[in-house]
Amino acid sequence: MEVFKIAESFVSINGEGKKAGRLSMFIRLRGCNLNCSYCDTKWAISKKGEAELMTAAEVSQMVKESGVDLVTLTGGEPLLDENISGLIGSILSLPKMELEIETNGSIPIRPWRERDARLSMTMDYKLPSSGMEESMCLENMEELKPWDVVKFVIGTREDLEKAKEVIERFSLCEKAIVYFSPVFGAIPPDEIVEFMKEHRMNKVRFQIQIHKVVWDPERKGV
Numbered sequence: 469m470e471v472f473k474i475a476e477s478f479v480s481i482n483g484e485g486k487k488a489g490r491l492s493m494f495i496r497l498r499g500c501n502l503n504c505s506y507c508d509t510k511w512a513i514s515k516k517g518e519a520e521l522m523t524a525a526e527v528s529q530m531v532k533e534s535g536v537d538l539v540t541l542t543g544g545e546p547l548l549d550e551n552i553s554g555l556i557g558s559i560l561s562l563p564k565m566e567l568e569i570e571t572n573g574s575i576p577i578r579p580w581r582e583r584d585a586r587l588s589m590t591m592d593y594k595l596p597s598s599g600m601e602e603s604m605c606l607e608n609m610e611e612l613k614p615w616d617v618v619k620f621v622i623g624t625r626e627d628l629e630k631a632k633e634v635i636e637r638f639s640l641c642e643k644a645i646v647y648f649s650p651v652f653g654a655i656p657p658d659e660i661v662e663f664m665k666e667h668r669m670n671k672v673r674f675q676i677q678i679h680k681v682v683w684d685p686e687r688k689g690v
């Protein structure tokens with residue numbers, strides 16, 4: 469029986485993406501293949517370290533008992549787990565359950581594309597200030613569905629220019645929902661809005677991580 473390394477699980481309001489503001493059950497898997505300069509979850513990058521080992525059936529039972537109707541599968545990098553299909557299937561077998569997967573843009577999303585509109589991807593494009601841009605899997609740009617999100621987490625002016633270039637090169641606003649979000653505390657948020665105004669980026673949405681405003685930004689489990 470496959471087990472998953474759950475670094476933490478909790479119910480909170482969703483602080484990011486198109487379902488922001490709604491209650492969600494967060495399931496954070498351990499282990500990541502990248503090491504973004506700004507990562508706010510560095511403690512979960514290593515495969516080692518504290519984790520609860522749970523089967524897909526145990527996770528879906530926990531979700532069912534939680535009473536929420538949305539799951540955010542995050543990490544670390546959730547798509548790194550070779551058995552992740554089993555966990556996705558198990559969560560989606562719960563009636564009316566919605567599932568969003570936070571993924572870093574370096575892993576092909578194709579294997580999970582044919583499933584169900586209840587499954588959406590929130591996929592990052594890692595910009596220069598992350599130090600991880602060369603790991604981006606550009607084939608993913610052709611796999612996006614209209615209900616997916618592409619998120620640009622922006623730390624510098626150079627990041628803004630690069631995000632604009634990538635949006636135009638892959639016509640991203642025609643393919644998915646596009647967000648700009650500041651690296652928390654790294655760039656004045658109004659600089660991002662001014663850039664959007666200057667370039668009339670009518671289809672890009674601006675977002676700040678809500679949970680970092682509601683709680684101490686360093687706090688885990690929220």
Ligand SMILES: C[S@@+](CC[C@H](N)C(=O)[O-])C[C@H]1O[C@@H](n2cnc3c(N)ncnc32)[C@H](O)[C@@H]1O
Nearest residue numbers: 506507508509543544545570571572621651652
């Ligand atoms: C911790 S990551 C886990 C999922 C996956 N590894 C990824 O990078 O998408 C979840 C989201 O938090 C964002 N994030 C991490 N650190 C951040 C920070 N300091 N400020 C803003 N967003 C951040 C990431 O860019 C990603 O969109």
Ligand SMILES: Nc1nc2[nH]cc(C(=O)O)c2c(=O)[nH]1
Nearest residue numbers: 481482483484542570679690
């Ligand atoms: N409240 C809250 N919302 C979130 N949305 C995405 C998160 C993540 O770490 O992937 C996250 C998180 O860590 N907390």
Ligand code: SF4
Nearest residue numbers: 500503504507544572
């Ligand atoms: S890919 Fe996600 S979890 Fe991994 S280092 Fe970057 S932000 Fe952190």
Ligand SMILES: [Mg+2]
Nearest residue numbers: 483508509542
């Ligand atoms: Mg987070």
